Amino acid sequence: MASVPSLASTVQQRLAEGLSAALPEAGSADPLLRRSDRADFQANGILALAKRFKGNPRELATKVVESIPANDVLKEIEVSGPGFLNITVSDAAIVETLAARAADARLGVPLNEAAGTTVIDYAQPNVAKEMHVGHLRSAVIGAAMVEILEFTGETVVRRHHIGDWGTQFGMLIQYLIEHPHELDHEGDGAEVSGEEAMSNLNRLYKASRALFDSDEGFKTRARARVVDLQAGDEETLALWQRFVDESKIYFYSVFDKLDMDIRDPDVVGESGYNDMLQETCRLLEESGVAVRSEGALCVFFDDVKGPDGNPVPLIVQKSDGGFGYAATDLSAIRDRVQNLKATSLLYVVDARQSLHFKMVFETARRAGWLNDEVKAVQLAFGTVLGKDGKPFKTREGETVRLVDLLDEAIDRASAVVREKARDLTEAEIAERGAQVGIGAVKYADLSTSAARDYKFDLDQMVSLNGDTSVYLQYAYARIKSIFGKAGDRTALAHPELELAPAERALGLHLDQFGETVAEAAAEYAPHKLAAYLYQLASLYTTFYDQCPVIKPEPPKEVAENRLFLCDLTARTLHQGMALLGIRTPERL
Ligand code: ARG
Numbered sequence: 001m002a003s004v005p006s007l008a009s010t011v012q013q014r015l016a017e018g019l020s021a022a023l024p025e026a027g028s029a030d031p032l033l034r035r036s037d038r039a040d041f042q043a044n045g046i047l048a049l050a051k052r053f054k055g056n057p058r059e060l061a062t063k064v065v066e067s068i069p070a071n072d073v074l075k076e077i078e079v080s081g082p083g084f085l086n087i088t089v090s091d092a093a094i095v096e097t098l099a100a101r102a103a104d105a106r107l108g109v110p111l112n113e114a115a116g117t118t119v120i121d122y123a124q125p126n127v128a129k130e131m132h133v134g135h136l137r138s139a140v141i142g143a144a145m146v147e148i149l150e151f152t153g154e155t156v157v158r159r160h161h162i163g164d165w166g167t168q169f170g171m172l173i174q175y176l177i178e179h180p181h182e183l184d185h186e187g188d189g190a191e192v193s194g195e196e197a198m199s200n201l202n203r204l205y206k207a208s209r210a211l212f213d214s215d216e217g218f219k220t221r222a223r224a225r226v227v228d229l230q231a232g233d234e235e236t237l238a239l240w241q242r243f244v245d246e247s248k249i250y251f252y253s254v255f256d257k258l259d260m261d262i263r264d265p266d267v268v269g270e271s272g273y274n275d276m277l278q279e280t281c282r283l284l285e286e287s288g289v290a291v292r293s294e295g296a297l298c299v300f301f302d303d304v305k306g307p308d309g310n311p312v313p314l315i316v317q318k319s320d321g322g323f324g325y326a327a328t329d330l331s332a333i334r335d336r337v338q339n340l341k342a343t344s345l346l347y348v349v350d351a352r353q354s355l356h357f358k359m360v361f362e363t364a365r366r367a368g369w370l371n372d373e374v375k376a377v378q379l380a381f382g383t384v385l386g387k388d389g390k391p392f393k394t395r396e397g398e399t400v401r402l403v404d405l406l407d408e409a410i411d412r413a414s415a416v417v418r419e420k421a422r423d424l425t426e427a428e429i430a431e432r433g434a435q436v437g438i439g440a441v442k443y444a445d446l447s448t449s450a451a452r453d454y455k456f457d458l459d460q461m462v463s464l465n466g467d468t469s470v471y472l473q474y475a476y477a478r479i480k481s482i483f484g485k486a487g488d489r490t491a492l493a494h495p496e497l498e499l500a501p502a503e504r505a506l507g508l509h510l511d512q513f514g515e516t517v518a519e520a521a522a523e524y525a526p527h528k529l530a531a532y533l534y535q536l537a538s539l540y541t542t543f544y545d546q547c548p549v550i551k552p553e554p555p556k557e558v559a560e561n562r563l564f565l566c567d568l569t570a571r572t573l574h575q576g577m578a579l580l581g582i583r584t585p586e587r588l
Helices: 007-022 046-052 057-067 091-102 133-151 168-178 194-214 216-230 234-257 270-286 325-339 351-366 402-420 426-446 469-485 501-510 513-522 526-546 556-579
Strands: 033-035 041-043 074-080 084-089 117-121 155-159 291-293 296-299 314-317 344-350 375-381
Touching: 007 033, 007 041, 007 057, 007 084, 007 091, 046 057, 046 084, 057 074, 057 084, 091 501, 091 556, 117 133, 133 155, 133 344, 133 375, 133 402, 133 426, 133 513, 133 526, 133 556, 155 325, 168 194, 168 216, 168 234, 194 216, 194 234, 194 402, 216 234, 234 402, 270 296, 270 314, 270 325, 296 351, 314 325, 314 351, 325 344, 325 351, 344 351, 351 375, 402 426, 426 469, 426 526, 469 526, 469 556, 501 526, 501 556, 513 526, 513 556, 526 556
Parallel strands: 117 155, 117 344, 344 375
Antiparallel strands: 033 041, 041 084, 074 084, 291 296, 296 314
């Protein structure tokens, strides 16, 4: 593992040194470097500095240029406009840096020196309920953050805070007691599919709900059952467990379809914190963070008020003694900080729960469970909209079943694959179709910033043109096919060669991979990585059009150097897509 400093960081450092030599009183000032169309980079920090120290910016810029000793990286620095610096790096420096990246399995991406432990709360469906697009977003964004953070050296603990507790279980369990064979499976020990498991649960849910609403006697028995469940009555718990197990069969089948690795020990649902709830309340009440109000244990906030102007509290314990969502989340914070030793808590949850998390985090801060050493962040995501721009519903106004959506995406993608590659077998088409379809769904979610709502538009998602995963997957497969045709030509870096503009642009972008990953990790912003990869594929397309690799045949060294660029592009695409949880098939 050898981390490779990017050219941007090398240039930045050289300029900073030049700056402090030319203007020592500025201390370690930032030259404000960015990529530019005029040259490779532009620095425009000198303007503000000259202003601050009452100098002439162009003169200062010239002095900075003169203070930078001759070196192999900077080919040209030109003072332009009112005092900008336009910087061109040498072709050799580009190729040498890329060669150092290529020699490293991590592509030279450095590990974060300040890495800690992040607990990510994501992919949290609810027991006995169908998964919907909101659960998709949490799973997809969360899984990408797991990969991105782990790649930067962070220790990541995954937590799937499934909804496996609450009063609805009284109704479900009581129904099962009165209709004992409703969850039995046909045939002994036969594998149950996720689909079957969910349809069993659905049927049971509907039937018990209907009874609950129409039969007062059942309602009373169901309520008493909740008390038994909370008291830990064994028979009741065993039945509750059957619902959880049945649901897990379904969850895992969906995660499997999503090509997502969810592990059982990481599934710690709401029920996992039952033993802590009493103590959480006691600690909050004793410290005065929570107070009794009309029998309930509440936490109040100056800035949280209802429409009538009255404060809306966070209710930690209801007046009937029951605990809700807040008590569980507060207990989970104690567990994650004190037992799992988290330094960051990340919650990938729908933006509509933002007020809940704001109040929960603030309460935990007041209680001292969160402090300067531990931060908590909600990576809040927006709503998935239908093509019409309204929240995604079926024509009948029902929530769309996630499985149906995924199946449709796979169908559409398979059609695209079939059309393009006529020599694939049916099995290959099915495999690629799944990789392309699921990739398309994930990429559509990850390529817009999480906070924004986005339209679920399958036609757009599986399109070969534009900012889609299929476009990226094709770019990757195209490179692989070049290698198939390359014969005995090898990929080899040649720093002595002069680069064409498209090669330079591609090379400089490849060099930015590490910075992009670091930014996506630090800002919890996988869409920045997606945007980087899309740009990489676009720059590659231009390179491919302008710089022949095999036909017409360029001189041997040029061909080798181009193959080298192809190879590094493929590896960067592959690694980047893997961080987003998307496959890059070798052939499409
Ligand atoms: N199960 C919840 C839902 O379906 C999401 C849970 C979010 N995580 C949490 N720690 N509260 O909306």
